[in-house]
Amino acid sequence: MCSSDIQVDLIIPTKTKYLDLIGSIGERIGKDLETFTGDREALAYHLNLVLTEATINAIKHANYDNPEDTVRIVIQIQENAVIIKVYDHGQGFDLESVPLPDFEHLKENGMGLFFIKSLMDSVTYTRQNGCNVLEIIKYLK
């Protein structure tokens, strides 16, 4: 993959069966990032995981009253960073108020955002033009 910017723009129904597709695209992008000098296999897994977790998060926060609701996922590949934006139409939540998992008494859920925050370099969740946007940046140091 050359270093010029690439953008992948996906819109999926709010159904979990599409998680594999979205994650697999991230994994393939990670494997092909020639500018990344670190462990590309690990990066590929991490992009798969982060896209999977961010997408299920958006599906969970989606508008259940509307079966036609969709989640939009944009992946931008720049020379020095991969930028992921996941848009949902739900009520939103406060990213800062989501606690870290209690590692001594782990619960069965609540690890998804922890993975995103731990494996990526920047995570924000903001409201833009009537949508919530989870923006995730991984720098390719």
Add this chain to the structure above:
Amino acid sequence: MKLNLEKLNGYSVLFIQVERIDAHNSGDLKEYILDMIEQGEVNIIVQLERVRFIDSSGLGALLSGYKNTAARSGKLALSNLQPQVLSMFELTRLNRVFEIYADLDEAFASES
């Protein structure tokens, strides 16, 4: 989710036959394990050799099985984890919760 269950050395060994465990199929895995426990199978080894990818909901399904076997004086152990899958257990420190074996022989030997 495609699963095979075998009785080996007194254990219920659950072979996961898919490459990916995520929020689309982790609910099936969780229910399958809870059904096993309800039927009295409380010494379980989950063999993960084929699994290339697990997300937080997959970890949650296994943790649910672990807690429910422990509550019945049994246990749920794991074997044959691929390196990237193992790294998810390490990141969440679940490697300190589960007994994790390189393969089934090691799992059986640990009990003999």
